[in-house]
Amino acid sequence: MAAEASPGARAAAPDPPVTAWERRTEWPLTVLAVLFFGAYAWRVLDTGLSPGGRSALDLFMWVAWAVYAVDYFGRLAISRQRWQFVRRHLFDLAVLLLPMFRQLRVLRLVTVLIALNRRVPSNLRTNVGVYVTGATALVGVSASLAALDAERGHAGATITTFPDALWWTLATITTVGYGDTYPVTWQGRLVAAGLMLAGIALLGVITGSIASWFVERFRGVEASLASTSQAVDESTRVELTAHAELRALRAELAELREQLSARSG
Template sequence: MTTNPTRVARWERRAEVPLLLLAVAFLVAYAWPVLDPRLDPDLRSFLDLVSWTVWAAFVVDFVARITLAEERGPYVLRHWYDVALIALPMLRPLRLLRLLAFARILHRAAVSSLVGRVGVYVGGTAVVAIALGAIAVLDAERADPGANITTFGDALWWATTTVTTVGYGDFFPVTFSGRVVGVTLMLVGISVVGTVTASVATWLISSVETKNRAEAEARAVEEGERAGTPGG
Protein backbone atom coordinates (compact mmCIF):
# COMPACT_ATOMS: atom_id res chain seq x y z
CA MET A 1 0.00 0.00 0.00
CA THR A 2 1.38 3.43 -0.91
CA THR A 3 0.45 6.99 -0.11
CA ASN A 4 -2.49 8.12 -2.18
CA PRO A 5 -1.07 11.13 -4.03
CA THR A 6 -4.47 12.23 -5.30
CA ARG A 7 -5.96 13.06 -1.90
CA VAL A 8 -2.84 14.72 -0.56
CA ALA A 9 -2.20 16.59 -3.82
CA ARG A 10 -5.82 17.79 -3.90
CA TRP A 11 -5.48 19.20 -0.38
CA GLU A 12 -2.14 20.83 -1.21
CA ARG A 13 -3.61 22.51 -4.29
CA ARG A 14 -6.52 23.88 -2.30
CA ALA A 15 -4.36 25.02 0.62
CA GLU A 16 -1.47 26.38 -1.43
CA VAL A 17 -2.64 29.95 -1.98
CA PRO A 18 -4.20 30.41 1.51
CA LEU A 19 -0.99 29.14 3.11
CA LEU A 20 1.05 31.45 0.91
CA LEU A 21 -1.04 34.44 2.04
CA LEU A 22 -0.68 33.31 5.66
CA ALA A 23 3.07 33.01 5.16
CA VAL A 24 3.17 36.59 3.89
CA ALA A 25 1.17 37.66 6.96
CA PHE A 26 3.64 35.81 9.14
CA LEU A 27 6.53 37.55 7.40
CA VAL A 28 5.00 40.95 8.14
CA ALA A 29 4.23 40.00 11.75
CA TYR A 30 7.73 38.65 12.28
CA ALA A 31 9.73 41.27 10.38
CA TRP A 32 7.99 44.43 11.53
CA PRO A 33 9.12 44.25 15.18
CA VAL A 34 12.62 43.23 14.06
CA LEU A 35 12.96 46.19 11.71
CA ASP A 36 11.31 48.62 14.13
CA PRO A 37 12.41 47.86 17.72
CA ARG A 38 10.50 50.90 19.05
CA LEU A 39 7.18 49.50 17.89
CA ASP A 40 4.11 50.24 20.01
CA PRO A 41 3.63 47.44 22.59
CA ASP A 42 -0.03 46.91 21.68
CA LEU A 43 0.82 46.55 17.99
CA ARG A 44 3.68 44.22 18.90
CA SER A 45 1.25 42.03 20.87
CA PHE A 46 -1.15 41.95 17.95
CA LEU A 47 1.61 40.95 15.55
CA ASP A 48 2.71 38.23 17.96
CA LEU A 49 -0.87 36.93 17.97
CA VAL A 50 -0.87 36.92 14.15
CA SER A 51 2.39 34.99 14.18
CA TRP A 52 1.06 32.26 16.46
CA THR A 53 -2.22 32.09 14.52
CA VAL A 54 -0.30 31.44 11.32
CA TRP A 55 1.79 28.82 13.13
CA ALA A 56 -1.44 27.10 14.21
CA ALA A 57 -2.68 27.14 10.62
CA PHE A 58 0.49 25.40 9.46
CA VAL A 59 0.00 22.80 12.19
CA VAL A 60 -3.55 22.18 10.94
CA ASP A 61 -2.25 21.88 7.38
CA PHE A 62 0.38 19.31 8.36
CA VAL A 63 -2.10 17.29 10.44
CA ALA A 64 -4.52 17.29 7.51
CA ARG A 65 -1.83 16.01 5.14
CA ILE A 66 -0.89 13.27 7.59
CA THR A 67 -4.55 12.28 7.88
CA LEU A 68 -4.92 12.07 4.09
CA ALA A 69 -1.78 9.95 3.73
CA GLU A 70 -2.42 6.21 3.83
CA GLU A 71 1.08 5.39 5.06
CA ARG A 72 1.34 8.07 7.71
CA GLY A 73 4.61 6.99 9.30
CA PRO A 74 6.64 7.12 6.08
CA TYR A 75 4.93 10.38 5.14
CA VAL A 76 6.00 12.01 8.42
CA LEU A 77 9.55 10.73 7.94
CA ARG A 78 9.70 12.17 4.43
CA HIS A 79 8.47 15.52 5.76
CA TRP A 80 10.63 15.60 8.90
CA TYR A 81 11.51 19.23 8.23
CA ASP A 82 7.85 20.21 8.68
CA VAL A 83 7.87 18.50 12.06
CA ALA A 84 11.06 20.31 13.06
CA LEU A 85 9.89 23.74 11.93
CA ILE A 86 6.59 23.30 13.76
CA ALA A 87 7.78 21.62 16.94
CA LEU A 88 11.14 23.19 17.82
CA PRO A 89 10.97 26.73 19.24
CA MET A 90 14.70 27.10 18.62
CA LEU A 91 14.02 26.93 14.89
CA ARG A 92 11.12 29.35 15.02
CA PRO A 93 12.85 31.97 12.80
CA LEU A 94 13.31 29.31 10.12
CA ARG A 95 9.54 29.07 9.72
CA LEU A 96 10.05 32.04 7.42
CA LEU A 97 11.30 29.52 4.89
CA ARG A 98 7.65 28.51 4.45
CA LEU A 99 7.54 31.40 1.99
CA LEU A 100 9.50 29.15 -0.37
CA ALA A 101 6.12 27.58 -1.14
CA PHE A 102 5.86 30.58 -3.45
CA ALA A 103 8.18 28.69 -5.80
CA ARG A 104 5.46 26.10 -6.36
CA ILE A 105 3.11 28.79 -7.64
CA LEU A 106 5.85 30.35 -9.75
CA HIS A 107 6.39 26.94 -11.34
CA ARG A 108 2.89 27.00 -12.82
CA ALA A 109 3.56 30.35 -14.45
CA ALA A 110 7.10 29.57 -15.54
CA VAL A 111 7.95 28.95 -19.14
CA SER A 112 8.22 25.32 -20.18
CA SER A 113 11.92 25.39 -21.05
CA LEU A 114 14.51 24.13 -18.62
CA VAL A 115 16.35 27.44 -18.68
CA GLY A 116 13.16 29.28 -17.76
CA ARG A 117 12.38 26.98 -14.85
CA VAL A 118 15.93 27.17 -13.52
CA GLY A 119 15.88 30.96 -13.76
CA VAL A 120 12.61 31.19 -11.83
CA TYR A 121 13.65 28.78 -9.10
CA VAL A 122 17.17 30.06 -8.66
CA GLY A 123 16.20 33.73 -8.75
CA GLY A 124 13.19 33.28 -6.48
CA THR A 125 15.01 31.08 -3.98
CA ALA A 126 18.02 33.39 -3.77
CA VAL A 127 15.96 36.56 -3.28
CA VAL A 128 13.67 35.01 -0.66
CA ALA A 129 16.55 33.35 1.20
CA ILE A 130 18.55 36.59 1.34
CA ALA A 131 15.63 38.67 2.62
CA LEU A 132 14.47 36.13 5.19
CA GLY A 133 18.01 35.30 6.28
CA ALA A 134 18.77 38.98 6.84
CA ILE A 135 15.69 39.46 9.01
CA ALA A 136 16.29 36.25 10.98
CA VAL A 137 19.98 36.96 11.68
CA LEU A 138 19.24 40.56 12.69
CA ASP A 139 16.62 39.28 15.13
CA ALA A 140 19.13 36.80 16.58
CA GLU A 141 22.17 39.07 16.70
CA ARG A 142 21.15 42.62 17.50
CA ALA A 143 20.68 42.17 21.26
CA ASP A 144 24.05 40.46 21.79
CA PRO A 145 26.78 42.78 23.18
CA GLY A 146 29.44 41.28 20.91
CA ALA A 147 27.36 41.35 17.75
CA ASN A 148 28.69 43.05 14.61
CA ILE A 149 25.42 42.64 12.68
CA THR A 150 23.29 45.38 14.23
CA THR A 151 21.46 47.01 11.31
CA PHE A 152 19.31 45.64 8.51
CA GLY A 153 21.83 46.89 5.96
CA ASP A 154 24.60 44.87 7.61
CA ALA A 155 22.33 41.84 7.81
CA LEU A 156 21.33 42.14 4.16
CA TRP A 157 24.96 42.40 3.05
CA TRP A 158 25.92 39.40 5.19
CA ALA A 159 23.02 37.30 3.85
CA THR A 160 23.91 38.18 0.25
CA THR A 161 27.57 37.21 0.62
CA THR A 162 26.60 34.01 2.45
CA VAL A 163 24.02 32.80 -0.07
CA THR A 164 26.34 33.54 -2.99
CA THR A 165 29.09 31.59 -1.14
CA VAL A 166 31.41 34.63 -1.33
CA GLY A 167 31.72 35.16 2.41
CA TYR A 168 33.91 38.25 2.81
CA GLY A 169 34.00 37.79 6.58
CA ASP A 170 33.46 41.47 7.41
CA PHE A 171 30.20 40.54 9.15
CA PHE A 172 29.47 37.26 10.91
CA PRO A 173 27.00 35.90 13.49
CA VAL A 174 28.19 35.34 17.06
CA THR A 175 25.07 33.82 18.62
CA PHE A 176 23.96 30.21 18.31
CA SER A 177 20.67 31.15 16.62
CA GLY A 178 22.50 33.44 14.21
CA ARG A 179 24.89 30.67 13.28
CA VAL A 180 21.98 28.31 12.68
CA VAL A 181 20.62 30.87 10.22
CA GLY A 182 24.10 31.14 8.69
CA VAL A 183 24.43 27.39 8.18
CA THR A 184 20.98 27.32 6.60
CA LEU A 185 21.91 30.08 4.15
CA MET A 186 25.16 28.26 3.30
CA LEU A 187 23.21 25.11 2.48
CA VAL A 188 20.76 27.12 0.38
CA GLY A 189 23.62 28.73 -1.52
CA ILE A 190 25.34 25.41 -2.17
CA SER A 191 22.03 23.87 -3.26
CA VAL A 192 21.35 26.74 -5.67
CA VAL A 193 24.79 26.39 -7.25
CA GLY A 194 24.37 22.62 -7.45
CA THR A 195 20.94 22.95 -9.02
CA VAL A 196 22.22 25.33 -11.69
CA THR A 197 25.19 23.08 -12.47
CA ALA A 198 23.09 19.92 -12.65
CA SER A 199 20.39 21.59 -14.76
CA VAL A 200 22.87 23.02 -17.25
CA ALA A 201 24.66 19.66 -17.50
CA THR A 202 21.36 17.87 -18.06
CA TRP A 203 20.36 20.39 -20.73
CA LEU A 204 23.70 20.01 -22.53
CA ILE A 205 23.55 16.21 -22.48
CA SER A 206 19.95 16.25 -23.68
CA SER A 207 20.84 18.67 -26.49
CA VAL A 208 23.77 16.53 -27.62
CA GLU A 209 21.68 13.36 -27.54
CA THR A 210 18.89 15.02 -29.52
CA LYS A 211 21.36 16.28 -32.11
CA ASN A 212 23.06 12.87 -32.39
CA ARG A 213 19.71 11.14 -32.74
CA ALA A 214 18.61 13.53 -35.47
CA GLU A 215 21.89 13.05 -37.34
CA ALA A 216 21.62 9.25 -37.04
CA GLU A 217 18.06 9.32 -38.37
CA ALA A 218 19.12 11.55 -41.25
CA ARG A 219 21.98 9.18 -42.14
CA ALA A 220 19.65 6.19 -41.96
CA VAL A 221 17.20 7.88 -44.34
CA GLU A 222 20.00 8.81 -46.71
CA GLU A 223 21.43 5.29 -46.69
CA GLY A 224 17.97 3.86 -47.28
CA GLU A 225 17.47 6.12 -50.26
CA ARG A 226 20.83 5.09 -51.68
CA ALA A 227 20.06 1.40 -51.18
CA GLY A 228 16.74 1.81 -53.01
CA THR A 229 18.30 3.60 -55.96
CA PRO A 230 18.89 1.23 -59.01
CA GLY A 231 22.52 0.86 -60.12
CA GLY A 232 23.67 2.54 -63.32
Protein backbone atom coordinates (compact mmCIF):
# COMPACT_ATOMS: atom_id res chain seq x y z
CA MET A 1 0.00 0.00 0.00
CA ALA A 2 1.34 3.43 -0.89
CA ALA A 3 2.31 5.67 1.99
CA GLU A 4 -0.20 8.37 2.88
CA ALA A 5 0.80 11.85 1.70
CA SER A 6 2.00 14.25 4.37
CA PRO A 7 -0.09 17.32 5.32
CA GLY A 8 2.45 19.59 3.66
CA ALA A 9 2.24 17.59 0.44
CA ARG A 10 -1.56 17.69 0.50
CA ALA A 11 -1.49 21.46 1.04
CA ALA A 12 0.84 21.97 -1.89
CA ALA A 13 -1.12 19.65 -4.19
CA PRO A 14 -3.03 21.31 -7.04
CA ASP A 15 -6.76 21.87 -6.71
CA PRO A 16 -8.30 20.82 -10.08
CA PRO A 17 -11.64 22.68 -9.72
CA VAL A 18 -9.88 25.93 -8.77
CA THR A 19 -7.35 25.48 -11.57
CA ALA A 20 -10.14 24.97 -14.11
CA TRP A 21 -12.01 28.03 -12.79
CA GLU A 22 -8.90 30.21 -13.06
CA ARG A 23 -8.23 28.96 -16.59
CA ARG A 24 -11.76 29.91 -17.71
CA THR A 25 -11.76 33.34 -16.03
CA GLU A 26 -8.20 34.32 -16.87
CA TRP A 27 -8.81 36.63 -19.83
CA PRO A 28 -12.12 38.22 -18.69
CA LEU A 29 -10.65 39.16 -15.31
CA THR A 30 -7.47 40.45 -16.92
CA VAL A 31 -9.46 42.75 -19.22
CA LEU A 32 -11.56 43.85 -16.25
CA ALA A 33 -8.38 44.63 -14.31
CA VAL A 34 -7.08 46.85 -17.10
CA LEU A 35 -10.43 48.68 -17.31
CA PHE A 36 -10.47 49.03 -13.52
CA PHE A 37 -7.01 50.60 -13.59
CA GLY A 38 -8.01 52.98 -16.40
CA ALA A 39 -11.19 54.04 -14.60
CA TYR A 40 -9.31 54.73 -11.39
CA ALA A 41 -6.64 56.75 -13.20
CA TRP A 42 -9.32 58.75 -15.03
CA ARG A 43 -11.15 59.52 -11.80
CA VAL A 44 -7.98 60.68 -10.05
CA LEU A 45 -6.36 62.67 -12.87
CA ASP A 46 -9.38 64.39 -14.41
CA THR A 47 -10.02 67.21 -11.95
CA GLY A 48 -12.74 68.67 -14.21
CA LEU A 49 -14.81 65.50 -14.19
CA SER A 50 -18.49 66.13 -13.56
CA PRO A 51 -20.16 64.68 -10.45
CA GLY A 52 -22.17 62.35 -12.66
CA GLY A 53 -19.06 61.06 -14.42
CA ARG A 54 -17.30 60.61 -11.10
CA SER A 55 -20.24 58.66 -9.75
CA ALA A 56 -20.32 56.49 -12.88
CA LEU A 57 -16.63 55.65 -12.54
CA ASP A 58 -17.11 54.90 -8.83
CA LEU A 59 -19.99 52.59 -9.68
CA PHE A 60 -17.94 50.76 -12.31
CA MET A 61 -15.05 50.28 -9.88
CA TRP A 62 -17.34 48.92 -7.19
CA VAL A 63 -18.90 46.54 -9.71
CA ALA A 64 -15.41 45.39 -10.76
CA TRP A 65 -14.48 44.97 -7.11
CA ALA A 66 -17.64 42.91 -6.61
CA VAL A 67 -16.69 40.70 -9.58
CA TYR A 68 -13.32 40.02 -7.98
CA ALA A 69 -15.07 39.23 -4.71
CA VAL A 70 -17.30 36.74 -6.56
CA ASP A 71 -14.18 35.27 -8.16
CA TYR A 72 -12.54 34.77 -4.77
CA PHE A 73 -15.54 33.28 -3.00
CA GLY A 74 -16.44 31.21 -6.06
CA ARG A 75 -13.01 29.62 -6.04
CA LEU A 76 -13.35 29.08 -2.32
CA ALA A 77 -16.74 27.39 -2.76
CA ILE A 78 -15.53 24.86 -5.34
CA SER A 79 -12.16 24.23 -3.71
CA ARG A 80 -11.54 20.74 -2.38
CA GLN A 81 -9.08 22.18 0.14
CA ARG A 82 -10.95 25.20 1.47
CA TRP A 83 -8.90 25.72 4.60
CA GLN A 84 -5.66 25.54 2.65
CA PHE A 85 -7.17 27.90 0.05
CA VAL A 86 -7.99 30.49 2.72
CA ARG A 87 -4.53 30.17 4.26
CA ARG A 88 -2.85 30.65 0.89
CA HIS A 89 -5.02 33.68 0.01
CA LEU A 90 -5.26 35.61 3.29
CA PHE A 91 -3.86 38.75 1.70
CA ASP A 92 -6.37 38.50 -1.16
CA LEU A 93 -9.19 38.25 1.37
CA ALA A 94 -7.94 41.27 3.32
CA VAL A 95 -7.65 43.34 0.16
CA LEU A 96 -11.23 42.43 -0.77
CA LEU A 97 -12.67 43.25 2.67
CA LEU A 98 -10.77 46.42 3.60
CA PRO A 99 -11.97 48.62 0.69
CA MET A 100 -15.52 48.24 2.03
CA PHE A 101 -14.49 51.05 4.40
CA ARG A 102 -14.52 54.39 2.60
CA GLN A 103 -11.25 55.47 4.22
CA LEU A 104 -9.48 52.49 2.65
CA ARG A 105 -10.84 52.87 -0.88
CA VAL A 106 -7.30 53.46 -2.20
CA LEU A 107 -6.64 49.77 -1.52
CA ARG A 108 -8.96 48.85 -4.39
CA LEU A 109 -5.95 49.23 -6.66
CA VAL A 110 -4.20 46.40 -4.83
CA THR A 111 -7.03 44.15 -5.99
CA VAL A 112 -6.21 44.78 -9.63
CA LEU A 113 -2.47 44.36 -8.99
CA ILE A 114 -3.06 40.94 -7.42
CA ALA A 115 -5.33 39.93 -10.30
CA LEU A 116 -2.80 40.95 -12.93
CA ASN A 117 0.10 39.28 -11.10
CA ARG A 118 -1.82 36.01 -10.74
CA ARG A 119 -2.38 35.92 -14.50
CA VAL A 120 1.14 36.77 -15.63
CA PRO A 121 2.52 33.79 -17.59
CA SER A 122 5.05 31.76 -15.61
CA ASN A 123 7.58 32.00 -18.43
CA LEU A 124 7.55 35.79 -18.04
CA ARG A 125 8.19 35.48 -14.32
CA THR A 126 11.32 33.51 -15.09
CA ASN A 127 12.59 36.48 -17.10
CA VAL A 128 13.49 38.49 -14.02
CA GLY A 129 14.48 41.67 -15.83
CA VAL A 130 11.24 42.03 -17.80
CA TYR A 131 9.04 40.99 -14.88
CA VAL A 132 10.70 43.32 -12.35
CA THR A 133 10.63 46.27 -14.76
CA GLY A 134 6.95 45.77 -15.56
CA ALA A 135 5.98 45.18 -11.93
CA THR A 136 7.93 48.24 -10.77
CA ALA A 137 6.30 50.49 -13.35
CA LEU A 138 2.81 49.20 -12.51
CA VAL A 139 3.32 49.50 -8.75
CA GLY A 140 4.90 52.95 -9.12
CA VAL A 141 2.05 54.41 -11.20
CA SER A 142 -0.54 52.76 -8.95
CA ALA A 143 1.09 54.16 -5.80
CA SER A 144 1.28 57.61 -7.38
CA LEU A 145 -2.42 57.54 -8.20
CA ALA A 146 -3.37 56.20 -4.77
CA ALA A 147 -1.22 58.77 -2.94
CA LEU A 148 -2.61 61.64 -5.02
CA ASP A 149 -6.15 60.40 -4.41
CA ALA A 150 -5.52 60.25 -0.66
CA GLU A 151 -3.56 63.52 -0.28
CA ARG A 152 -5.09 66.04 -2.66
CA GLY A 153 -7.38 68.52 -0.94
CA HIS A 154 -6.06 68.00 2.60
CA ALA A 155 -4.52 70.80 4.63
CA GLY A 156 -0.73 70.85 4.52
CA ALA A 157 -0.57 68.31 1.68
CA THR A 158 2.65 68.35 -0.36
CA ILE A 159 1.41 65.85 -2.96
CA THR A 160 -1.15 67.85 -4.92
CA THR A 161 -0.32 67.05 -8.57
CA PHE A 162 0.49 63.87 -10.45
CA PRO A 163 4.12 64.94 -11.14
CA ASP A 164 4.53 65.50 -7.39
CA ALA A 165 3.14 62.01 -6.78
CA LEU A 166 5.50 60.47 -9.35
CA TRP A 167 8.50 62.25 -7.81
CA TRP A 168 7.50 61.09 -4.34
CA THR A 169 7.03 57.52 -5.60
CA LEU A 170 10.46 57.52 -7.24
CA ALA A 171 12.15 58.86 -4.10
CA THR A 172 10.32 56.35 -1.90
CA ILE A 173 10.60 53.17 -3.96
CA THR A 174 14.36 53.71 -4.40
CA THR A 175 14.64 54.24 -0.59
CA VAL A 176 16.22 57.68 -1.15
CA GLY A 177 13.51 59.73 0.56
CA TYR A 178 14.40 63.38 -0.08
CA GLY A 179 11.61 64.54 2.22
CA ASP A 180 10.46 67.45 0.02
CA THR A 181 7.17 65.64 -0.62
CA TYR A 182 5.53 63.34 1.89
CA PRO A 183 2.04 62.10 2.80
CA VAL A 184 0.17 63.83 5.62
CA THR A 185 -2.93 61.60 5.75
CA TRP A 186 -2.93 58.16 7.29
CA GLN A 187 -4.28 56.71 4.05
CA GLY A 188 -1.33 58.19 2.18
CA ARG A 189 1.06 56.86 4.80
CA LEU A 190 -0.50 53.44 4.39
CA VAL A 191 0.30 53.65 0.67
CA ALA A 192 3.82 54.84 1.55
CA ALA A 193 4.39 51.86 3.86
CA GLY A 194 3.45 49.44 1.10
CA LEU A 195 5.64 51.29 -1.37
CA MET A 196 8.61 51.15 1.02
CA LEU A 197 8.22 47.38 1.34
CA ALA A 198 7.96 47.11 -2.45
CA GLY A 199 11.15 49.15 -2.80
CA ILE A 200 13.04 46.89 -0.41
CA ALA A 201 11.77 43.83 -2.29
CA LEU A 202 12.74 45.42 -5.60
CA LEU A 203 16.28 46.15 -4.42
CA GLY A 204 16.53 42.60 -3.12
CA VAL A 205 15.47 41.14 -6.46
CA ILE A 206 17.86 43.39 -8.39
CA THR A 207 20.76 42.64 -6.03
CA GLY A 208 20.05 38.92 -6.21
CA SER A 209 19.87 39.04 -10.02
CA ILE A 210 23.19 40.89 -10.25
CA ALA A 211 24.82 38.48 -7.80
CA SER A 212 23.44 35.53 -9.78
CA TRP A 213 24.81 37.05 -13.00
CA PHE A 214 28.29 37.41 -11.47
CA VAL A 215 28.18 33.87 -10.07
CA GLU A 216 27.25 32.49 -13.50
CA ARG A 217 30.03 34.47 -15.16
CA PHE A 218 32.60 33.34 -12.60
CA ARG A 219 31.45 29.77 -13.02
CA GLY A 220 31.93 30.16 -16.76
CA VAL A 221 35.44 31.53 -16.23
CA GLU A 222 36.27 28.71 -13.82
CA ALA A 223 34.95 26.13 -16.26
CA SER A 224 37.00 27.71 -19.07
CA LEU A 225 40.14 27.74 -16.92
CA ALA A 226 39.53 24.14 -15.89
CA SER A 227 39.06 23.13 -19.53
CA THR A 228 42.22 25.00 -20.52
CA SER A 229 44.13 23.40 -17.68
CA GLN A 230 42.95 19.95 -18.73
CA ALA A 231 43.98 20.66 -22.32
CA VAL A 232 47.41 21.85 -21.17
CA ASP A 233 47.81 18.79 -18.95
CA GLU A 234 46.83 16.51 -21.83
CA SER A 235 49.25 18.28 -24.18
CA THR A 236 52.02 18.01 -21.60
CA ARG A 237 51.29 14.33 -21.08
CA VAL A 238 51.39 13.67 -24.82
CA GLU A 239 54.65 15.60 -25.13
CA LEU A 240 56.25 13.70 -22.27
CA THR A 241 55.09 10.41 -23.77
CA ALA A 242 56.61 11.37 -27.11
CA HIS A 243 59.90 12.30 -25.44
CA ALA A 244 59.94 8.99 -23.58
CA GLU A 245 59.29 7.07 -26.77
CA LEU A 246 62.01 9.06 -28.55
CA ARG A 247 64.51 8.25 -25.80
CA ALA A 248 63.55 4.59 -25.97
CA LEU A 249 64.05 4.61 -29.75
CA ARG A 250 67.45 6.25 -29.39
CA ALA A 251 68.44 3.65 -26.83
CA GLU A 252 67.40 0.85 -29.20
CA LEU A 253 69.36 2.43 -32.05
CA ALA A 254 72.43 2.74 -29.84
CA GLU A 255 72.12 -0.90 -28.84
CA LEU A 256 71.80 -2.01 -32.48
CA ARG A 257 74.83 0.10 -33.39
CA GLU A 258 76.86 -1.57 -30.67
CA GLN A 259 75.75 -5.02 -31.83
CA LEU A 260 76.71 -4.22 -35.43
CA SER A 261 80.07 -2.90 -34.31
CA ALA A 262 80.72 -6.05 -32.28
CA ARG A 263 79.90 -8.33 -35.21
CA SER A 264 82.00 -6.35 -37.70
CA GLY A 265 84.96 -6.43 -35.26
